[in-house]
Amino acid sequence: MFYGIDIGSTTTKIIGMEERIEYRKILPTIEFIYSDYKENFHDSVSTGYGRYSIKSKITIPEIRAHVIGAVYQTGLKDFVLLDIGGQDFKIINVKNGFLDDFATNDKCAAGTGRFLEKMANVLNVDINILSRNYEDPVKINSTCTVFAETELVGLMMEKYPKERLMAGINHAVYERIRPYIMKFRPKRIVFTGGVANNMAIARIIEEKSGMDVIVPDDPQANGAIGCAIYSKKIHQRSIIP
Numbered sequence: 001m002f003y004g005i006d007i008g009s010t011t012t013k014i015i016g017m018e019e020r021i022e023y024r025k026i027l028p029t030i031e032f033i034y035s036d037y038k039e040n041f042h043d044s045v046s047t048g049y050g051r052y053s054i055k056s057k058i059t060i061p062e063i064r065a066h067v068i069g070a071v072y073q074t075g076l077k078d079f080v081l082l083d084i085g086g087q088d089f090k091i092i093n094v095k096n097g098f099l100d101d102f103a104t105n106d107k108c109a110a111g112t113g114r115f116l117e118k119m120a121n122v123l124n125v126d127i128n129i130l131s132r133n134y135e136d137p138v139k140i141n142s143t144c145t146v147f148a149e150t151e152l153v154g155l156m157m158e159k160y161p162k163e164r165l166m167a168g169i170n171h172a173v174y175e176r177i178r179p180y181i182m183k184f185r186p187k188r189i190v191f192t193g194g195v196a197n198n199m200a201i202a203r204i205i206e207e208k209s210g211m212d213v214i215v216p217d218d219p220q221a222n223g224a225i226g227c228a229i230y231s232k233k234i235h236q237r238s239i240i241p
Contacts, residue, residue: 004227069226111176
């Protein structure tokens, strides 16, 4: 079995594959780091924020892992990869299956999974309910998580419907990432990371930008999939006479 691990700031994704993916596990990073479970993966390929926290055989940059995973999952060679995780987001221009250029946010939680979780907590709604709303949004001007939280409380005091506030939150994420996406003027976007499960944001990107948005079957584990594929390729090269 060839294992790939993406140790993110909030969750750790583990993929095991032979001819296809046969093992998949996602767990909180804090749980993974402080468990004996991680000792099983010394022969893995790892990436992510915490990739040096385990003694894996090979580590590769996050961007490389995500490109490999997205190409594998979609079969596409030319696209812009939008990956939104718990604490950051990455926009990667992929040409002929390889990295061409990229942009990332500036270590700010705005426009990330953390932002969505904080806003959902303020509204006292489940994150899955938040991810369904995109129509008739109330505009949220602040992109900073702290200021947006204060702004949202004020809007709640004005008794705007929750559905409109949730839509506003999702639109605020798009407004945060829009300048980065437009830098590359893509025709199609592959959307990965945990936030790719928020179908409202995918719909907003399509409607606002006019671009096709493709969400692969396993967007959250995309980086780990890329690591597992890399592990398999390295092994195959090492046994070629």
